[in-house]
Amino acid sequence: MTTTPTPTRTPLSLFVLGQGSDPRSERGVECPGDLPPASDPALVERARRAKAELGDRVFVLGHHYQRDEVIQFADVTGDSFKLAREAAARPEAEFIVFCGVHFMAESADILTSAAQKVVLPDLAAGCSMADMARLAQVEDCWDVLADAGVADVTVPVTYMNSSADIKAFCGREGGVVCTSSNAKKVLEWAFARGEKVLFLPDQHLGRNTAVLQMGIGLDECVLYDPHQVNGGLTVEQLRAAKMILWKGHCSVHGRFSPQAVTEVRERVPGVKVIVHPECQHEVVLMADEVGSTEYIIKAVEAAPPGTRWAVGTELNLVQRLAKAHPEQEVAFLEQHVCYCSTMNRIDLPHLVWALENLVAGHVVNQVTVDADTEHHAKLALQRMLDLPGETTKD
Numbered sequence: 001m002t003t004t005p006t007p008t009r010t011p012l013s014l015f016v017l018g019q020g021s022d023p024r025s026e027r028g029v030e031c032p033g034d035l036p037p038a039s040d041p042a043l044v045e046r047a048r049r050a051k052a053e054l055g056d057r058v059f060v061l062g063h064h065y066q067r068d069e070v071i072q073f074a075d076v077t078g079d080s081f082k083l084a085r086e087a088a089a090r091p092e093a094e095f096i097v098f099c100g101v102h103f104m105a106e107s108a109d110i111l112t113s114a115a116q117k118v119v120l121p122d123l124a125a126g127c128s129m130a131d132m133a134r135l136a137q138v139e140d141c142w143d144v145l146a147d148a149g150v151a152d153v154t155v156p157v158t159y160m161n162s163s164a165d166i167k168a169f170c171g172r173e174g175g176v177v178c179t180s181s182n183a184k185k186v187l188e189w190a191f192a193r194g195e196k197v198l199f200l201p202d203q204h205l206g207r208n209t210a211v212l213q214m215g216i217g218l219d220e221c222v223l224y225d226p227h228q229v230n231g232g233l234t235v236e237q238l239r240a241a242k243m244i245l246w247k248g249h250c251s252v253h254g255r256f257s258p259q260a261v262t263e264v265r266e267r268v269p270g271v272k273v274i275v276h277p278e279c280q281h282e283v284v285l286m287a288d289e290v291g292s293t294e295y296i297i298k299a300v301e302a303a304p305p306g307t308r309w310a311v312g313t314e315l316n317l318v319q320r321l322a323k324a325h326p327e328q329e330v331a332f333l334e335q336h337v338c339y340c341s342t343m344n345r346i347d348l349p350h351l352v353w354a355l356e357n358l359v360a361g362h363v364v365n366q367v368t369v370d371a372d373t374e375h376h377a378k379l380a381l382q383r384m385l386d387l388p389g390e391t392t393k394d
Protein backbone atom coordinates (compact mmCIF):
# COMPACT_ATOMS: atom_id res chain seq x y z
CA MET A 1 0.00 0.00 0.00
CA THR A 2 1.35 3.45 -0.86
CA THR A 3 1.52 6.37 1.53
CA THR A 4 0.87 9.94 0.53
CA PRO A 5 3.21 12.10 2.62
CA THR A 6 2.93 15.82 2.09
CA PRO A 7 5.96 16.86 0.05
CA THR A 8 8.59 18.73 2.05
CA ARG A 9 8.89 22.21 0.64
CA THR A 10 12.27 23.65 -0.25
CA PRO A 11 12.93 26.22 2.47
CA LEU A 12 13.53 29.51 0.70
CA SER A 13 13.71 32.44 3.07
CA LEU A 14 14.50 35.41 0.92
CA PHE A 15 16.12 38.51 2.32
CA VAL A 16 16.85 41.71 0.50
CA LEU A 17 20.63 41.89 0.16
CA GLY A 18 22.21 43.86 2.96
CA GLN A 19 18.98 43.97 4.96
CA GLY A 20 19.17 41.17 7.45
CA SER A 21 20.18 37.55 7.55
CA ASP A 22 18.63 34.29 8.60
CA PRO A 23 20.23 32.97 11.79
CA ARG A 24 18.97 29.45 10.96
CA SER A 25 20.69 29.52 7.64
CA GLU A 26 24.33 29.44 6.59
CA ARG A 27 23.55 31.92 3.85
CA GLY A 28 24.39 35.14 5.63
CA VAL A 29 24.75 38.19 3.44
CA GLU A 30 26.70 40.28 5.91
CA CYS A 31 30.46 40.45 6.34
CA PRO A 32 31.60 41.30 9.84
CA GLY A 33 34.03 44.18 9.71
CA ASP A 34 34.65 46.24 6.64
CA LEU A 35 34.12 44.84 3.18
CA PRO A 36 36.34 46.94 0.92
CA PRO A 37 34.43 48.89 -1.74
CA ALA A 38 34.74 47.43 -5.25
CA SER A 39 35.98 50.85 -6.39
CA ASP A 40 39.09 50.68 -4.18
CA PRO A 41 41.99 50.96 -6.68
CA ALA A 42 44.32 49.21 -4.21
CA LEU A 43 42.37 45.94 -4.12
CA VAL A 44 44.78 43.98 -6.31
CA GLU A 45 47.75 45.19 -4.28
CA ARG A 46 45.94 44.44 -1.00
CA ALA A 47 45.17 40.88 -2.09
CA ARG A 48 48.76 40.38 -3.23
CA ARG A 49 50.15 41.70 0.04
CA ALA A 50 47.82 39.65 2.25
CA LYS A 51 48.56 36.49 0.30
CA ALA A 52 52.31 37.13 0.51
CA GLU A 53 52.09 37.70 4.27
CA LEU A 54 50.26 34.41 4.74
CA GLY A 55 52.75 32.53 2.54
CA ASP A 56 52.44 28.73 2.71
CA ARG A 57 49.83 29.04 5.45
CA VAL A 58 47.19 29.75 2.80
CA PHE A 59 46.27 27.86 -0.37
CA VAL A 60 43.80 29.54 -2.71
CA LEU A 61 41.61 27.38 -4.95
CA GLY A 62 39.83 28.83 -7.98
CA HIS A 63 37.00 27.07 -9.77
CA HIS A 64 36.94 27.41 -13.56
CA TYR A 65 33.72 29.45 -13.36
CA GLN A 66 35.21 32.20 -11.17
CA ARG A 67 35.81 35.77 -12.31
CA ASP A 68 39.25 36.72 -13.72
CA GLU A 69 39.77 39.22 -10.88
CA VAL A 70 39.69 36.30 -8.45
CA ILE A 71 41.29 33.59 -10.59
CA GLN A 72 44.50 35.64 -10.81
CA PHE A 73 45.10 34.85 -7.12
CA ALA A 74 44.37 31.12 -7.34
CA ASP A 75 47.25 28.74 -6.62
CA VAL A 76 45.41 26.13 -8.65
CA THR A 77 42.35 26.14 -10.89
CA GLY A 78 40.08 23.24 -11.72
CA ASP A 79 36.68 21.63 -11.33
CA SER A 80 35.26 21.02 -7.87
CA PHE A 81 36.63 17.54 -7.31
CA LYS A 82 40.11 18.32 -8.61
CA LEU A 83 40.21 21.34 -6.29
CA ALA A 84 39.11 19.35 -3.23
CA ARG A 85 41.86 16.83 -3.88
CA GLU A 86 44.44 19.58 -4.44
CA ALA A 87 43.49 20.97 -1.05
CA ALA A 88 43.89 17.52 0.54
CA ALA A 89 47.36 17.28 -1.02
CA ARG A 90 48.50 20.46 0.83
CA PRO A 91 48.41 19.45 4.51
CA GLU A 92 50.88 22.24 5.32
CA ALA A 93 48.30 24.88 4.36
CA GLU A 94 46.49 25.99 7.49
CA PHE A 95 43.85 27.87 5.50
CA ILE A 96 42.16 26.78 2.29
CA VAL A 97 40.43 29.77 0.67
CA PHE A 98 37.91 28.27 -1.73
CA CYS A 99 36.88 30.57 -4.57
CA GLY A 100 33.87 28.58 -5.68
CA VAL A 101 30.50 27.73 -4.15
CA HIS A 102 29.35 26.27 -0.86
CA PHE A 103 29.12 22.55 -1.68
CA MET A 104 32.69 22.71 -3.03
CA ALA A 105 33.98 24.20 0.21
CA GLU A 106 32.16 21.42 2.09
CA SER A 107 33.87 18.77 -0.06
CA ALA A 108 37.23 20.41 0.62
CA ASP A 109 36.50 20.33 4.36
CA ILE A 110 35.57 16.64 4.13
CA LEU A 111 38.76 15.72 2.27
CA THR A 112 41.23 17.89 4.22
CA SER A 113 42.59 17.26 7.72
CA ALA A 114 40.83 18.44 10.86
CA ALA A 115 43.58 21.03 11.42
CA GLN A 116 42.89 22.79 8.10
CA LYS A 117 40.27 25.51 7.92
CA VAL A 118 38.25 26.02 4.75
CA VAL A 119 37.08 29.58 4.05
CA LEU A 120 34.43 30.61 1.51
CA PRO A 121 34.89 34.37 0.92
CA ASP A 122 31.11 34.92 0.56
CA LEU A 123 28.75 32.49 2.28
CA ALA A 124 25.96 33.54 -0.07
CA ALA A 125 27.80 31.72 -2.87
CA GLY A 126 25.55 28.69 -2.97
CA CYS A 127 24.47 26.54 -5.91
CA SER A 128 20.90 26.49 -7.11
CA MET A 129 21.26 22.89 -8.29
CA ALA A 130 22.57 21.66 -4.94
CA ASP A 131 19.72 23.54 -3.23
CA MET A 132 17.16 21.59 -5.28
CA ALA A 133 17.80 18.43 -3.24
CA ARG A 134 17.37 18.93 0.51
CA LEU A 135 17.95 16.07 2.92
CA ALA A 136 14.35 15.99 4.19
CA GLN A 137 13.06 15.78 0.62
CA VAL A 138 15.47 12.96 -0.28
CA GLU A 139 14.50 11.05 2.87
CA ASP A 140 10.82 11.44 1.89
CA CYS A 141 11.68 10.09 -1.54
CA TRP A 142 13.44 7.09 0.00
CA ASP A 143 10.27 6.37 2.03
CA VAL A 144 8.23 6.51 -1.20
CA LEU A 145 10.63 4.03 -2.81
CA ALA A 146 10.38 1.79 0.28
CA ASP A 147 6.57 1.86 0.12
CA ALA A 148 6.76 0.92 -3.56
CA GLY A 149 9.01 -2.00 -2.54
CA VAL A 150 12.00 -0.78 -4.57
CA ALA A 151 14.32 0.94 -2.05
CA ASP A 152 16.18 -2.33 -1.41
CA VAL A 153 17.09 -2.66 -5.08
CA THR A 154 17.91 1.02 -5.62
CA VAL A 155 21.39 2.52 -5.30
CA PRO A 156 21.48 6.29 -4.65
CA VAL A 157 24.07 8.17 -6.72
CA THR A 158 24.72 11.84 -6.16
CA TYR A 159 26.56 14.25 -8.38
CA MET A 160 29.45 16.09 -6.73
CA ASN A 161 27.24 19.20 -6.99
CA SER A 162 25.21 18.39 -3.90
CA SER A 163 25.37 19.31 -0.24
CA ALA A 164 27.41 17.26 2.22
CA ASP A 165 24.29 15.81 3.86
CA ILE A 166 23.09 14.41 0.50
CA LYS A 167 26.50 12.81 -0.03
CA ALA A 168 26.23 11.42 3.51
CA PHE A 169 22.74 10.03 2.73
CA CYS A 170 24.26 8.16 -0.23
CA GLY A 171 27.10 6.91 1.96
CA ARG A 172 24.62 5.57 4.53
CA GLU A 173 22.40 3.87 1.94
CA GLY A 174 25.18 2.06 0.07
CA GLY A 175 25.47 4.74 -2.60
CA VAL A 176 28.21 6.76 -4.17
CA VAL A 177 29.25 10.17 -5.53
CA CYS A 178 30.02 10.87 -9.19
CA THR A 179 31.52 13.72 -11.21
CA SER A 180 30.65 14.74 -14.74
CA SER A 181 33.84 12.94 -15.90
CA ASN A 182 33.16 9.57 -14.31
CA ALA A 183 29.33 9.32 -14.24
CA LYS A 184 29.28 6.32 -16.62
CA LYS A 185 31.81 4.36 -14.58
CA VAL A 186 29.90 5.16 -11.38
CA LEU A 187 26.56 4.10 -12.90
CA GLU A 188 28.13 0.79 -13.97
CA TRP A 189 29.27 0.30 -10.38
CA ALA A 190 25.77 1.11 -9.11
CA PHE A 191 23.97 -1.19 -11.57
CA ALA A 192 26.30 -4.03 -10.52
CA ARG A 193 24.81 -3.63 -7.02
CA GLY A 194 21.19 -2.79 -7.68
CA GLU A 195 18.45 -2.89 -10.28
CA LYS A 196 17.74 0.83 -10.14
CA VAL A 197 19.53 4.10 -9.51
CA LEU A 198 18.17 7.17 -7.76
CA PHE A 199 20.21 9.94 -9.39
CA LEU A 200 20.60 13.23 -7.46
CA PRO A 201 20.27 16.16 -7.98
CA ASP A 202 20.87 16.82 -11.71
CA GLN A 203 18.31 15.15 -13.96
CA HIS A 204 20.24 16.12 -17.09
CA LEU A 205 23.58 14.56 -16.17
CA GLY A 206 21.69 11.44 -15.04
CA ARG A 207 19.58 11.18 -18.20
CA ASN A 208 22.44 12.00 -20.60
CA THR A 209 24.74 9.44 -19.03
CA ALA A 210 22.11 6.70 -18.77
CA VAL A 211 20.70 7.08 -22.26
CA LEU A 212 23.74 8.11 -24.30
CA GLN A 213 26.47 6.15 -22.55
CA MET A 214 24.71 3.19 -20.90
CA GLY A 215 22.10 2.36 -23.55
CA ILE A 216 19.21 2.75 -21.09
CA GLY A 217 15.95 3.74 -22.82
CA LEU A 218 14.42 7.17 -22.27
CA ASP A 219 11.23 5.31 -21.33
CA GLU A 220 13.16 3.58 -18.52
CA CYS A 221 13.93 6.97 -16.92
CA VAL A 222 11.35 8.63 -14.67
CA LEU A 223 11.45 12.08 -13.11
CA TYR A 224 10.88 12.34 -9.35
CA ASP A 225 9.50 15.77 -8.46
CA PRO A 226 10.00 16.46 -4.73
CA HIS A 227 7.20 19.04 -4.82
CA GLN A 228 4.58 16.46 -5.87
CA VAL A 229 2.95 13.80 -3.73
CA ASN A 230 4.97 10.56 -4.19
CA GLY A 231 7.23 12.50 -6.53
CA GLY A 232 4.39 12.64 -9.05
CA LEU A 233 4.95 8.96 -9.86
CA THR A 234 2.82 5.85 -9.50
CA VAL A 235 4.04 2.67 -7.85
CA GLU A 236 3.97 0.99 -11.27
CA GLN A 237 6.17 3.71 -12.78
CA LEU A 238 8.69 3.38 -9.94
CA ARG A 239 8.75 -0.41 -10.29
CA ALA A 240 9.24 -0.26 -14.07
CA ALA A 241 11.98 2.42 -14.03
CA LYS A 242 15.71 1.80 -14.14
CA MET A 243 16.73 5.43 -13.58
CA ILE A 244 14.83 7.53 -11.07
CA LEU A 245 15.99 11.06 -11.86
CA TRP A 246 15.66 13.80 -9.26
CA LYS A 247 13.99 16.89 -10.68
CA GLY A 248 16.94 19.24 -10.30
CA HIS A 249 19.01 21.12 -12.83
CA CYS A 250 21.73 23.71 -13.19
CA SER A 251 20.21 27.14 -13.72
CA VAL A 252 23.03 28.03 -16.10
CA HIS A 253 23.53 24.88 -18.20
CA GLY A 254 19.81 24.09 -18.24
CA ARG A 255 19.21 27.27 -20.26
CA PHE A 256 21.16 26.33 -23.38
CA SER A 257 18.54 25.58 -26.02
CA PRO A 258 18.31 23.42 -29.16
CA GLN A 259 17.47 26.64 -31.08
CA ALA A 260 20.85 28.09 -30.09
CA VAL A 261 22.59 25.08 -31.64
CA THR A 262 20.57 25.43 -34.86
CA GLU A 263 21.22 29.19 -35.02
CA VAL A 264 24.97 28.97 -34.47
CA ARG A 265 25.26 26.29 -37.15
CA GLU A 266 23.45 28.58 -39.61
CA ARG A 267 25.57 31.58 -38.67
CA VAL A 268 29.03 29.98 -38.40
CA PRO A 269 29.92 27.46 -41.10
CA GLY A 270 31.91 24.48 -39.82
CA VAL A 271 31.35 25.37 -36.16
CA LYS A 272 31.87 22.61 -33.59
CA VAL A 273 29.34 22.66 -30.78
CA ILE A 274 30.74 21.42 -27.46
CA VAL A 275 28.56 21.32 -24.34
CA HIS A 276 28.58 20.21 -20.73
CA PRO A 277 26.46 17.13 -19.80
CA GLU A 278 24.42 19.30 -17.39
CA CYS A 279 22.73 20.66 -20.55
CA GLN A 280 19.28 19.42 -21.58
CA HIS A 281 19.15 16.06 -23.37
CA GLU A 282 17.95 17.65 -26.64
CA VAL A 283 20.95 20.00 -26.67
CA VAL A 284 23.42 17.22 -25.89
CA LEU A 285 21.92 15.11 -28.70
CA MET A 286 22.59 17.91 -31.18
CA ALA A 287 26.14 18.76 -30.00
CA ASP A 288 29.33 17.53 -31.68
CA GLU A 289 31.07 16.88 -28.37
CA VAL A 290 29.95 16.54 -24.76
CA GLY A 291 32.12 16.62 -21.68
CA SER A 292 33.06 18.05 -18.30
CA THR A 293 34.74 21.44 -17.96
CA GLU A 294 38.17 19.76 -17.91
CA TYR A 295 37.20 17.85 -21.08
CA ILE A 296 36.06 21.05 -22.81
CA ILE A 297 39.31 22.86 -21.91
CA LYS A 298 41.44 19.97 -23.21
CA ALA A 299 39.39 19.62 -26.42
CA VAL A 300 39.85 23.32 -27.25
CA GLU A 301 43.55 23.24 -26.30
CA ALA A 302 44.14 20.25 -28.61
CA ALA A 303 42.24 21.61 -31.63
CA PRO A 304 44.13 22.91 -34.68
CA PRO A 305 44.31 26.68 -35.36
CA GLY A 306 41.26 28.03 -37.13
CA THR A 307 38.82 25.70 -35.36
CA ARG A 308 35.47 27.36 -34.69
CA TRP A 309 33.79 26.50 -31.41
CA ALA A 310 30.43 27.29 -29.85
CA VAL A 311 30.80 26.35 -26.19
CA GLY A 312 27.89 25.56 -23.88
CA THR A 313 29.20 26.03 -20.36
CA GLU A 314 29.66 28.88 -17.87
CA LEU A 315 30.56 32.22 -19.44
CA ASN A 316 33.65 33.08 -17.33
CA LEU A 317 35.30 29.86 -18.51
CA VAL A 318 34.31 30.42 -22.15
CA GLN A 319 35.68 33.97 -22.11
CA ARG A 320 38.99 32.75 -20.64
CA LEU A 321 39.20 29.98 -23.25
CA ALA A 322 38.65 32.53 -26.02
CA LYS A 323 41.41 34.75 -24.59
CA ALA A 324 43.83 31.85 -24.18
CA HIS A 325 43.27 30.61 -27.75
CA PRO A 326 43.27 33.57 -30.14
CA GLU A 327 44.37 31.14 -32.89
CA GLN A 328 40.88 29.60 -32.72
CA GLU A 329 37.41 31.13 -32.76
CA VAL A 330 35.78 30.42 -29.42
CA ALA A 331 32.25 31.72 -28.90
CA PHE A 332 29.52 31.33 -26.29
CA LEU A 333 26.73 29.06 -27.51
CA GLU A 334 23.70 30.97 -26.27
CA GLN A 335 22.81 34.66 -26.35
CA HIS A 336 20.33 34.42 -23.49
CA VAL A 337 22.47 32.80 -20.80
CA CYS A 338 24.50 34.79 -18.29
CA TYR A 339 27.17 34.05 -15.70
CA CYS A 340 26.47 31.74 -12.79
CA SER A 341 25.25 34.38 -10.35
CA THR A 342 26.34 32.51 -7.23
CA MET A 343 29.83 31.77 -8.57
CA ASN A 344 30.11 35.47 -9.38
CA ARG A 345 29.41 36.42 -5.77
CA ILE A 346 33.06 35.70 -4.99
CA ASP A 347 34.63 38.95 -6.07
CA LEU A 348 37.86 40.75 -5.27
CA PRO A 349 36.46 42.72 -2.30
CA HIS A 350 35.33 39.48 -0.61
CA LEU A 351 38.66 37.78 -1.35
CA VAL A 352 40.60 40.73 0.08
CA TRP A 353 38.32 40.80 3.11
CA ALA A 354 38.84 37.08 3.78
CA LEU A 355 42.63 37.18 3.28
CA GLU A 356 43.18 40.31 5.37
CA ASN A 357 41.13 38.82 8.19
CA LEU A 358 43.32 35.71 8.10
CA VAL A 359 46.41 37.93 8.31
CA ALA A 360 44.85 39.61 11.36
CA GLY A 361 44.23 36.21 12.96
CA HIS A 362 40.46 36.05 12.33
CA VAL A 363 39.09 33.05 10.47
CA VAL A 364 35.97 34.34 8.71
CA ASN A 365 33.32 32.40 6.79
CA GLN A 366 34.73 29.02 7.77
CA VAL A 367 32.79 26.10 6.25
CA THR A 368 32.65 23.02 8.44
CA VAL A 369 30.92 19.68 8.08
CA ASP A 370 29.92 17.86 11.27
CA ALA A 371 31.70 14.59 12.10
CA ASP A 372 28.80 12.20 11.38
CA THR A 373 27.98 13.83 8.03
CA GLU A 374 31.66 13.86 7.14
CA HIS A 375 32.07 10.17 7.98
CA HIS A 376 29.19 9.05 5.75
CA ALA A 377 29.93 11.51 2.94
CA LYS A 378 33.51 10.20 2.91
CA LEU A 379 32.16 6.65 2.47
CA ALA A 380 30.31 7.71 -0.68
CA LEU A 381 33.34 9.65 -1.95
CA GLN A 382 35.68 6.76 -1.17
CA ARG A 383 33.52 4.32 -3.18
CA MET A 384 34.05 6.61 -6.15
CA LEU A 385 37.78 6.97 -5.50
CA ASP A 386 38.14 3.18 -5.28
CA LEU A 387 36.90 2.78 -8.86
CA PRO A 388 39.69 1.73 -11.24
CA GLY A 389 41.64 4.71 -12.58
CA GLU A 390 39.97 7.32 -10.34
CA THR A 391 42.89 8.12 -8.05
CA THR A 392 45.13 9.07 -10.96
CA LYS A 393 42.59 11.12 -12.90
CA ASP A 394 42.84 14.91 -12.75
Ligand code: SF4
Pocket residue numbers: 065101126127128129130161250251252253314340341342343
Ligand atom coordinates in the same frame (compact mmCIF):
# COMPACT_ATOMS: atom_id res chain seq x y z
S1 SF4 B 1 27.07 26.65 -12.75
FE1 SF4 B 1 25.21 25.52 -12.12
S2 SF4 B 1 25.96 23.74 -10.97
FE2 SF4 B 1 27.66 25.23 -11.12
S3 SF4 B 1 27.50 26.46 -9.23
FE3 SF4 B 1 26.33 27.56 -10.83
S4 SF4 B 1 24.20 26.80 -10.54
FE4 SF4 B 1 25.56 25.36 -9.46
